[in-house]
Amino acid sequence: MERKFSRREFLEVSAQGAAAAGLASLLDGFGWSGPQSAEAGPEAQPFTFAYISDAHLYEKKLNKRFVRSIEKTVADVNALDPQPDFVLFGGDLAQLGQKGELDLGKEILDGVRAKRVMMVGEHDWYLDMGEHWRELFGPDTYSFDHKGIHCVVLNSVIVEDYWTAPKLSPMERMKAMAQLDNPNGRPFTVGEAQREWLNKDLSAVPLERPIIVFSHSPLYKYYKNWNFWTDDAEQVQAILAPFQRVTVVHAHTHQVLTNRIGTIRFHGVLSTAWPWPYAHKGLPRFTAQQDRADPFDQFDGCGWGTVEVLANGGVNKNYNLWGRKPTKVSYEWLSTVNEATLPDPYEVGPHY
Amino acid sequence: MRKKSAPFTLLAMLAVGLIAFSFAAFGNPSPEVKSLGSVPCGEEMRGVASEGRVFKLCDGETKVAVQVADSERTGRMSREAAQQVAARLMEEWAKMKQAKSPEAPIVLAHKGEPHTRREMRTWDTELDGAVKEGYRIFHDSSLGTNGISCDMCHPDGKDTHPYTYPKFQTQLKKVALLRDMINWCIENPLEGQKLSDEDSKMKAVEMYILWSNKGEVAVPGKH
Numbered sequence: 256m257e258r259k260f261s262r263r264e265f266l267e268v269s270a271q272g273a274a275a276a277g278l279a280s281l282l283d284g285f286g287w288s289g290p291q292s293a294e295a296g297p298e299a300q301p302f303t304f305a306y307i308s309d310a311h312l313y314e315k316k317l318n319k320r321f322v323r324s325i326e327k328t329v330a331d332v333n334a335l336d337p338q339p340d341f342v343l344f345g346g347d348l349a350q351l352g353q354k355g356e357l358d359l360g361k362e363i364l365d366g367v368r369a370k371r372v373m374m375v376g377e378h379d380w381y382l383d384m385g386e387h388w389r390e391l392f393g394p395d396t397y398s399f400d401h402k403g404i405h406c407v408v409l410n411s412v413i414v415e416d417y418w419t420a421p422k423l424s425p426m427e428r429m430k431a432m433a434q435l436d437n438p439n440g441r442p443f444t445v446g447e448a449q450r451e452w453l454n455k456d457l458s459a460v461p462l463e464r465p466i467i468v469f470s471h472s473p474l475y476k477y478y479k480n481w482n483f484w485t486d487d488a489e490q491v492q493a494i495l496a497p498f499q500r501v502t503v504v505h506a507h508t509h510q511v512l513t514n515r516i517g518t519i520r521f522h523g524v525l526s527t528a529w530p531w532p533y534a535h536k537g538l539p540r541f542t543a544q545q546d547r548a549d550p551f552d553q554f555d556g557c558g559w560g561t562v563e564v565l566a567n568g569g570v571n572k573n574y575n576l577w578g579r580k581p582t583k584v585s586y587e588w589l590s591t592v593n594e595a596t597l598p599d600p601y602e603v604g605p606h607y
Numbered sequence: 608m609r610k611k612s613a614p615f616t617l618l619a620m621l622a623v624g625l626i627a628f629s630f631a632a633f634g635n636p637s638p639e640v641k642s643l644g645s646v647p648c649g650e651e652m653r654g655v656a657s658e659g660r661v662f663k664l665c666d667g668e669t670k671v672a673v674q675v676a677d678s679e680r681t682g683r684m685s686r687e688a689a690q691q692v693a694a695r696l697m698e699e700w701a702k703m704k705q706a707k708s709p710e711a712p713i714v715l716a717h718k719g720e721p722h723t724r725r726e727m728r729t730w731d732t733e734l735d736g737a738v739k740e741g742y743r744i745f746h747d748s749s750l751g752t753n754g755i756s757c758d759m760c761h762p763d764g765k766d767t768h769p770y771t772y773p774k775f776q777t778q779l780k781k782v783a784l785l786r787d788m789i790n791w792c793i794e795n796p797l798e799g800q801k802l803s804d805e806d807s808k809m810k811a812v813e814m815y816i817l818w819s820n821k822g823e824v825a826v827p828g829k830h
Contacts, residue, residue: 311759313753313754317753317754318753318754318755319753320753320755320796320798350754351754434746434758435758435759435762436758436762436763480763481762481763529759529760530760531760531762532761532762532765532766535765547766550760550788550791550792550796551778551791551795553796
C-alpha cells in the first residue's frame with residue numbers, strides 16, 4: 256500500500272521526526288529549512304561526501320559477520336583525511352527491520368565522525384512500515400541544500416499492498432520483501448504522494464541548480480525480478496528532466512553500476528555485507544562491471560565509497576572495493592561518452 | 608544405458624499382481640481370453656458388459672475390454688486367465704502406442720516409441736517437486752546458524768556456476784564438485800554444519816542450483 260500524505264502532513268511528519276531524532280541538529284550546516292527553501296545560488300562549492308550502505312544487520316548475538324563489515328567501513332570512513340562533508344547511509348541498515356537490528360545499526364553509525372544523512376531501504380521498512388526507523392532517524396523523505404547543491408532523499412521502496420488480503424503477519428511481510436528473488440513480490444515505486452511532494456519541492460529550485468537525488472532503488476528499470484527497478488521511474492525522471500544537472504545516487508543493487516538517461520546520471524553504491532551478481536539482462540552499457548567476488552574472502556566485492564561534487568555540480572563517483580583498486584567513474588567520461596560506442600555488457604563479461 | 612519405460616514396468620507389475628492374486632485364490636485352469644477392443648477412458652464401451660472385463664491401460668487414458676469366461680468375470684481371476692489377460696493388455700498397449708504416434712518417432716532411445724503424455728507429466732511433476740524442495744532449503748536460513756540463506760548472495764541460484772564443476776578449487780586445494788562448494792558456503796558464510804553426500808538436503812540444493820542454471824553449457828574446469 257502506498258503511503259499517502261499531503262504536503263502539509265509531510266511537513267508535520269518531518270517536523271515530528273526531526274524533533275524525535277534530533278534531525279534539526281543533524282542537518283545543521285546543510286541549509287535545511289524545509290522543502291521550499293531552495294533558492295538560486297552560485298555555482299557549487301566543490302565538496303566530497305562518503306557513503307555506507309546495505310549493511311543488512313542482524314542482531315549481534317545471531318550474526319557478527321555483517322557487524323564486522325559495517326564496523327570496518329565506519330573505521331575506513333573515519334580515517335578519511337580530510338573528512339567528507341557528510342556520510343550518506345543508503346538504506347537496508349537492518350536485515351529484517353527488527354528493533355534490535357536498527358538499534359544496533361544506529362549505535363554503530365553513531366560512531367561516524369562526519370554528519371550523517373539517512374535513507375531508508377525495504378529491509379528497514381516492512382516489519383513495522385518504518386515506524387522504528389523514523390523514531391531513530393526522522394523522516395524518510397526530505398530535502399536540504401548544501402554548498403549550492405539541492406539534495407533530495409526519497410523513500411523509493413514503496414510497493415502496493417499484497418499482504419493484507421492473504422493476512423500476512425508483519426514478519427511474513429518483512430520476509431517476503433527481504434527475498435530479492437521473490438516471484439510474488441511487487442515492484443518498487445516512489446509513489447504518487449512522493450512524486451507530488453518532489454514536484455512541489457523542486458518548484459522553488461532554479462533549473463540551473465544542480466540536484467543530487469538519493470534513492471534506495473535505482474530510479475530506472477534494470478531488472479524487475481530482483482527489484483533492481485522503480486516502476487514509476489519514467490514519471491520521476493520526467494520531474495527531474497528540466498534540470499540541467501541531475502545525479503541520482505542509489506543503493507540496493509550491491510554492485511558497481513552506472514547509467515545515464517537523458518541528462519540524468521545514475522550511480523549505484525556498494526554494500527558492506529555482500530555483493531550481488533549482475534542480472535542476466537538489463538545492465539546499462541555505461542557500467543564497467545566489477546569482477547565476480549571471491550567467496551573465500553568475506554569482504555571481496557563489498558566496500559564503500561565517496562562522491563566528489565564538482566564546481567559545475569556534476570560528480571565523480573568512487574567505489575572503494577576492499578582489497579581491489581578503487582574504481583572511479585568520472586563526470587567527464589559519463590557526460591561525454593557515446594553510448595553507441597560502448598560494448599554490450601553481456602558480451603564483455605564477467606560471466607555469472 | 609536406457610532404462611525400461613515406466614509404462615512397461617507398470618504393466619508388468621499389473622500382470623504379476625493379477626497372476627499372484629488369482630493363483631492364490633483359485634489355482635485352476637481358465638478358458639482362453641481375447642481382447643474386445645479399446646476406447647478412450649471417457650467413452651462408453653458398448654456391448655461388452657455381458658462377456659468382458661474392462662481394464663485401464665497404464666497411459667491412464669485408454670481402457671480395454673477383455674473377454675473372459677463367466678467364472679472369471681468378477682473377483683479374482685485364475686493364474687492362467689490373469690496371464691492371458693496381461694498378454695492381451697500388452698497387445699493393446701502396443702497398439703495404443705502405435706496409434707498415438709502416427710508420425711516417425713523422434714526419440715529413438717525408447718525403441719522408437721515416443722514418450723506418452725502421462726510419462727512426461729509424471730517426470731515433470733516429480734522434478735518440479737524435487738526442485739521446489741531445493742528452492743525451499745536454498746531460501747531458508749536453517750542450513751546455517753546466523754540467519755543467512757543461500758539466496759541472499761545467489762538470487763535465483765545465480766553466481767553458483769554449477770556448469771564449471773568439477774574443477775580445481777584453489778582455495779580448497781582439490782578438485783571440487785558443486786557439493787563441495789555448497790558445503791563450504793554452509794560452513795563459512797552460513798556458519799552451519801556441512802551435509803553428507805547422501806543428505807536429502809544436499810541433493811535438493813544441488814537439484815535447485817542445477818535447475819536454476821539450465822541451458823548453460825557445461826565446461827568442467829572453467830574458472
